[in-house]
Amino acid sequence: MNIPETKFKLPVMEKRKIFFIISTCLVVFSILSTFIFGAKLDIQFKGGTLITYLYDGDIDTAQFKADAMEAIGGLDMNVSTGSDFTTGRNTVKISLVSNAGLSADNQIALSTAITEKYAENNITLLESTDVSPSAGSEFFKKCLVAAALSSIVLIIYIAVRFKNIGGWLAGVCAIIALFHDIIIVYGAFVVMHMDINANFMAVILTILGYSVNDTIVIYDRIRENKTLYKGNLTLEQLTDLSINQSLTRSIHTSVTTIFAMLAVTVVALMRGVDSIISFSLPMMVGLIIGTYSSLFLASPLWVVLENMRRNKSEEKAKA
Numbered sequence: 001m002n003i004p005e006t007k008f009k010l011p012v013m014e015k016r017k018i019f020f021i022i023s024t025c026l027v028v029f030s031i032l033s034t035f036i037f038g039a040k041l042d043i044q045f046k047g048g049t050l051i052t053y054l055y056d057g058d059i060d061t062a063q064f065k066a067d068a069m070e071a072i073g074g075l076d077m078n079v080s081t082g083s084d085f086t087t088g089r090n091t092v093k094i095s096l097v098s099n100a101g102l103s104a105d106n107q108i109a110l111s112t113a114i115t116e117k118y119a120e121n122n123i124t125l126l127e128s129t130d131v132s133p134s135a136g137s138e139f140f141k142k143c144l145v146a147a148a149l150s151s152i153v154l155i156i157y158i159a160v161r162f163k164n165i166g167g168w169l170a171g172v173c174a175i176i177a178l179f180h181d182i183i184i185v186y187g188a189f190v191v192m193h194m195d196i197n198a199n200f201m202a203v204i205l206t207i208l209g210y211s212v213n214d215t216i217v218i219y220d221r222i223r224e225n226k227t228l229y230k231g232n233l234t235l236e237q238l239t240d241l242s243i244n245q246s247l248t249r250s251i252h253t254s255v256t257t258i259f260a261m262l263a264v265t266v267v268a269l270m271r272g273v274d275s276i277i278s279f280s281l282p283m284m285v286g287l288i289i290g291t292y293s294s295l296f297l298a299s300p301l302w303v304v305l306e307n308m309r310r311n312k313s314e315e316k317a318k319a
Contacts, residue, residue: 009244010240010243010244010247011240012239012240012243012244012295012296012299012300013236013237013239013240013300013303014236014240016296016300016303016304019296019297019300020297020300020301023180023292023293023296023297026180026184026187026289027180027183027184029187030183030184030186030187030188030190031183031187033187033190033191034190037190037191037193038190039186039189039190039196040078040190040193040194040195040196041097041195041196042078042095042097042195042196042197042198043095043096043097043131043197044131044139044197044198045139045140045196045197046097047097047131047132048095048096048097048102048130048131049094049095049096049102049107049128049129049130049131050093050094050095050096050127050128050129050130050131051093051094051096051102051107051110051125051127051128051129052091052092052093052094052125052126052127052128053091053092053093053094053111053114053123053124053125053126054084054087054089054090054091054123054124054125054126055089055090055091055092055118055121055122055123055124056089056090056121056122057090057120057121059081059090059092059118059121061079061080061081061092061272061274064079064092064114064118065077065079067113067114067117068094068110068113068114070113071109071110071112071113071114072102072106072109072110073106075096075102075106076096076097077094077095077096077097078094078095078096078097078195079092079093079094079095080092080093080095080274080275081093081272081273081274082273082274082275082276083273084126091126092123093275094110095195102130107128111125143201150208151175151178154171154174154175154178154212155168155171155172155174155175156171157171158170158171158174158216158219159171162219162220162223164223164226164227165219165222165223165226165306166302166306166309169302169305169306169309170219170302172305173298173299173301173302173305174212174215174216174219174298176297176298176301177211177215177293177294177297177298177301178208178211178212178293180289180293180297181207181208181211181286181289181290181293182204182207182208184285184286184289185200185203185204185207185282185285185286185289186200188281188282188285188286189278189282192281192282194278194281194282195278197278199275199278199279199282200282202279203279203282203283203286204286206283206286207283207286207287207289207290208290210253210254210257210286210287210290210291211290211291211293211294214246214250214253214290214291214294214295215293215294215298215299217246217249217250217294218242218243218246218294218295218298218299219299221242221245221246222238222239222242222299225238225241225242225245226238235303235306235307236303239299239300239302239303242299243295243296243299246295247295250291250294250295251291254287254288254290254291257287258284258287258288261280261283261284261287262280262284264276264280265277265280265281265284268280
C-alpha cells in the first residue's frame with residue numbers, strides 16, 4: 001500500500017542512523033564540556049554568601065564586580081542585576097560561592113567600599129544571606145527523586161495509553177529522549193558559562209513538558225494510523241507518516257515559543273537583567289533540542305527496539 005500524501009515527506013526512518021549519530025555527538029560533547037569548560041555550580045548547590053543591594057541609575061556590572069572583589073581581597077564572585085518588585089528600585093546581587101561563607105568583617109568592608117565608590121547611585125543593603133552547602137545538596141537530591149518518580153509515572157502512563165503499539169517500550173524511548181534533552185541543556189549552560197542554579201532546574205522542567213508533549217502527540221498519531229491502515233503499512237512507513245503529519249504542529253508550537261523567548265532575551269540584554277538571560281537563552285536551546293528529540297529520536301528509536309522485540313518473539317515462537 002502506498003504511503004498517504006502529506007505536506008512534508010521527510011525520510012526520517014531512512015536517515016535514522018544520522019539522527020542517532022547527531023544525538024550521540026551532542027550528548028558526548030555536553031558531558032565532555034564539564035571537563036573542557038568547567039561547570040559553575042551556583043551558591044544554592046555549593047553554599048556561600050548572597051548579598052543584595054538596591055541602587056538608582058545605571059551600574060557597569062563588570063566594573064562593579066572588579067571593585068567588589070578588590071574590597072574583599074580578590075575573592076571570586078558572581079554579580080547580576082535585576083529589580084526589586086517591592087520598592088521598584090534596581091538591584092545588584094553578589095553571589096560568593098564558599099563553604100565558609102563571607103565573614104562579617106568582609107561584608108562590612110564590602111558594603112563600605114561600594115557605598116563610597118558608588119555614592120551617586122544611592123546604594124543601600126537590601127539583604128545578606130549565608131547559604132549552607134547541605135541545603136543545596138538536599139535540594140539536588142529532591143530534584144533527582146522527583147525526576148525518577150516522574151519518569152516511572154510517565155512510563156506507566158504511556159504503557160497504558162499506548163499498549164497497542166508496545167506501550168512500555170514507547171515509554172522507555174520517551175524517557176531516553178528526555179534524558180537526551182536534559183544532558184544537552186546542561187551542556188548549553190556549561191558552554192555559555194552560566195551557573196547551574198534554580199534557573200537550570202526551571203529550564204529543565206519546562207523543556208521536559210514541551211518534549212514529552214510532542215512525543216506523546218506523535219505516539220498518538222502512530223496509534224491512530226495503525227488502526228486506520230490495519231497493518232497495510234510497515235512499522236517504518238507508519239512512523240514516517242505519523243512524524244510528517246505532526247511536523248507542522250511541532251514546528252509551529254516551538255517556533256512561537258522560541259520567538260517569545262527571543263523577545264524576552266533582547267529586552268533582558270537591553271535592561272541588563274542577567275537572571276532572565278540565564279533562563280531565556282538555554283530555554284531556546286532546549287526548545288530546539290526537545291522538538292528534535294521528539295521527532296527524530298524517540299519515535300525512530302522506538303521502531304528499532306520494537307523490531308528487535310518482534311524478532312526475538314518470532315525466534316522464540318519458532319523454537
